[in-house]
Amino acid sequence: MPELPEVETIVRNLRKPLIGRRIISMWYDWEKTIHSPEPTDFAARITGQTIQSINRRAKYILCELNHDVLVIHLKMTGRLYVADAGVVHDADRWVHFQLDLDNGKQLRFSDSRKFGKVYLTNNIETITSKLGPEPLDDSFKQDDFLLRIRRYQRTIKSLLLDQTFIAGIGNIYADEALFRAQIHPQRQSDTLTNDEIQRLYGAIRNALNAGIDHEGASINWYRKPDGSKGASQDYLLVYGKADQPCPRCGMSIKKIRVAQRGTHFCPNCQK
DNA sequence: CGGACAACCTGGCGGC
DNA sequence: TGCCGCCAGGTTGTCC
Numbered sequence: 219m220p221e222l223p224e225v226e227t228i229v230r231n232l233r234k235p236l237i238g239r240r241i242i243s244m245w246y247d248w249e250k251t252i253h254s255p256e257p258t259d260f261a262a263r264i265t266g267q268t269i270q271s272i273n274r275r276a277k278y279i280l281c282e283l284n285h286d287v288l289v290i291h292l293k294m295t296g297r298l299y300v301a302d303a304g305v306v307h308d309a310d311r312w313v314h315f316q317l318d319l320d321n322g323k324q325l326r327f328s329d330s331r332k333f334g335k336v337y338l339t340n341n342i343e344t345i346t347s348k349l350g351p352e353p354l355d356d357s358f359k360q361d362d363f364l365l366r367i368r369r370y371q372r373t374i375k376s377l378l379l380d381q382t383f384i385a386g387i388g389n390i391y392a393d394e395a396l397f398r399a400q401i402h403p404q405r406q407s408d409t410l411t412n413d414e415i416q417r418l419y420g421a422i423r424n425a426l427n428a429g430i431d432h433e434g435a436s437i438n439w440y441r442k443p444d445g446s447k448g449a450s451q452d453y454l455l456v457y458g459k460a461d462q463p464c465p466r467c468g469m470s471i472k473k474i475r476v477a478q479r480g481t482h483f484c485p486n487c488q489k
Numbered sequence: 490c491g492g493a494c495a496a497c498c499t500g501g502c503g504g505c
Numbered sequence: 506t507g508c509c510g511c512c513a514g515g516t517t518g519t520c521c
Contacts, residue, residue, distance in 0.1 A: 220514060220515090221514060221515090224514075250497085250498095277515075277516095291515080291516085292515090293497095293514090293515050293516075294498090294499095294514060294515055294516095295498090295499080295500085295513090295514085312499085329498095329499095330498080330499055330500065331497085331498045331499050331500080331513090332497080332498050332499075333497065333498065333499095333515065333516080334515095335516095370490090370491090371490080371491080372490090372491060372492085373491090373492085376491085376492080379515090381515090381516080388514055388515070389513090389514055389515085390514055391514090435514075437513090437514070438500090438501085438513065438514075439500090439513085440514070457514090477492080477493095478492090478494075480512080
C-alpha cells in the first residue's frame with residue numbers, strides 16, 4: 219500500500235504525538251509481525267525507552283529511541299495511529315502490535331493482511347544497507363541516476379520498483395513517473411537515451427513530490443495517522459485509470475502486466 | 490544477471 | 506444472498 223509519499227506523510231504526522239513519549243509496555247497478537255528480536259526480548263528492550271526522533275528511509279519508518287531504533291514497515295495494508303487507551307478506532311480490528319505510552323495514549327499498528335513487520339535494532343545498517351538512493355534527497359543528482367541506470371539491462375518499470383536501485387518507489391508512483399517521462403513501462407533500461415533518463419529523473423521527483431503535497435494516495439487501505447484519507451488518488455494521472463482518457467492526449471489508458479504488477483500507461487504518449 | 494513465480498495473508502468487488 | 510475467482514499500494518526466496 220504505502221509508498222514513499224504515504225510513509226513520509228505518516229512520519230510527519232507521528233512526530234508531534236510521539237516524540238518525547240516514553241514506552242511503558244508492548245502488546246502483540248501475531249508473532250510474525252515481530253521480525254526481530256524475539257517478542258520477549260523485544261518487549262523487555264523497548265520498555266522504558268523514550269522516542270527521540272522519527273524519520274523515513276525508503277518505505278521504512280525509523281523511530282530513534284534511547285538505545286535502539288524501532289523500525290516499522292507497513293507493507294501492503296499497515297496503518298499507524300495514536301489513540302487514547304480504551305478509545306475505539308475504525309482500524310482496531312486489525313491491530314496486531316501496540317505500544318502503551320506514558321501519557322495514556324497508545325501507538326497502534328493495524329495491518330489486515332499481516333505482511334507488516336516491526337524491528338528493534340541498535341544497528342540500522344543491518345536493515346538499510348542495501349537500499350538505493352533517496353530520490354528526493356539533495357544528494358541524489360541527475361548524473362548519479364544516469365550512471366546508476368547504465369549498470370543494468372532490465373525492464374525499466376522493474377528497475378524503478380527495485381528498492382536496491384532507488385528507494386521508495388512502488389507500483390503507483392512507478393506508473394506515474396513513467397507517464398510523466400513519456401517512457402513505456404516495458405522499455406529495456408539500456409535502450410533509454412540520455413534525454414529520456416534526464417526526463418525520468420525529473421518525473422520521479424515530480425510524481426513523488428505531488429504525492430507528498432497531497433498527503434498520500436488513499437485508494438484502498440492507506441490512511442493518515444488521524445484516520446483521514448490522503449488526496450493524492452484524486453491527482454493521479456494514469457494509475458487506476460484503465461480505459462479512461464489520457465490527460466495528455468485523450469487516448470484510452472491501457473492496463474497491462476509488467477513485472478507481475480498491474481501497469482497503467484498511455485500507448486500513444488509513452489514510447 | 491534478469492525474469493517468472495510462489496509465498497506470506499485478508500478483504501473487497503464483480504460476476505453468476 | 507452466497508459462493509468463486511480475481512485483484513490489491515510490498516518484499517523475499519527459489520528456480521531456470
